[in-house]
Amino acid sequence: MVHKVREADLFESSVGLVERVLDTSIAEKIRSCIQCGTCSASCPTAYAMDYTPRWIIAALRAGQWERVLRSNTPWLCASCYYCTVRCPSGIEFTDLMYALKRLAIERGIYPKGSPVLYQAFTGTVDRYGRSAEVELMARYYLRTLNPWGLIKMAPMGLRMLLKGRLPLLPHRIEGRRELAKMLDYMRERGEG
């Protein structure tokens, strides 16, 4: 009996969470998953995931949010959309992976270092209006304390430089003040 109550609680809380953080359409749809495994079989990176896509849906429906967020799975999604276009139940699994990454950040629960590249990327975009690849890489390797990564990148960086393909200076858009205004506006409202 105790067991049953707990399960119901979990289900309810997970349903609440689903609706708060995911598109309502996805939240509703994961209930229609038939656990066929097509998503997992189609996923080019599933072999390296802690839990395959099918498992993720099962875990979410069982209310095991924390377990999902602690896994490396969302951060191994390359956004190839194979799972999405093949799912017989029309579940947009790729968007679910995106939503899980956002939820992970909101809750502060993720494998160490996972969001750093994404955050660094977004940081340069917000500052200049466009991405700045060199600054991005520098920030990434600094923040992940991984000088080895930078050293490994060096030969390629040099070849790119010699071919005139290394963007040393960021391009700043003219409208960056307006962009900053919009970003501030969202931040003030807790939507940034």
Next chain:
Amino acid sequence: MAYTYYPGCSQEVSNRAYDLSTRAVAKALDIELKELKDWNCCGTSPSYSIRELPTFVLGARNLALAEREAGACDLVTICNGCFAMLEKTNLRLKEPDLRRRVGEVLSVAGLEYEGSVRARHFLEVLVNDVGEGLIRERVTMPLGGLKVAPYYGCQFSRPEGRYDDLEFPTALDRLLSWIGAEVVDYPLKAQCCGGLLMITKEEVALKLIRDLLALAQKRGAHCMATICPLCQLNLEAYQDRVKVRFGADLSIPILYFTQLLGLSLGLEGKALGLGRELVSAADILAPYLVVASREV
């Protein structure tokens, strides 16, 4: 034919040859590509991974600028990532709630977006709008004998599949055949290049790249044609690392499809940004260059 052109961040420096060859090809085919003034990042997948509203605001700023400049127009991209993100922005903005929230933020910068701009990919514009007849007519240097593996990557036809088959796109195969190239059968054509995992999960991405290169080699391709800057970079710049990691020499030139098209239209290598490859294409392209092959 007139379009608003959205080059995308990667084309400014690291994949400048893609931008150059796109503009050159468009000019040769009498397509007017007018660059969107002061465009910004498309919204981009890394941003969507960590926040929703600002991502769509970034995308919507571009769409709003395009609408203000050219009204209900087609915004032409050459990056699969930009294409997919702008398309997604448009799609999601059909949701009344998101539309209202994005509109409110845009208004802070004096912008508004009615939703009348369409995102397009240049490959698909060439195949669907320009068409076979005109392209064949303009070919002066058919690429006979050049075996090309057509590589689309993920986000050209997925997730929407509005312009091509979701899993087995054919636009690039068709275009390459119109310009005389020998298109090799390449069943991994819409598989993933790993995208940004190359930075965050290198082992995983290298394996994907290894598989793609190995198949191109097995099918006897002289080069691969790409339609996305990130695919191009992942396939080209990590060939050394693939060799170290897997002990297989899979080196092969990776070109932008616009460079091959440009050559067939009789354009010079320089105008197409040739010579900036990390894996030289000089030998395989020598027979098709109008000027001395030294130029590449």
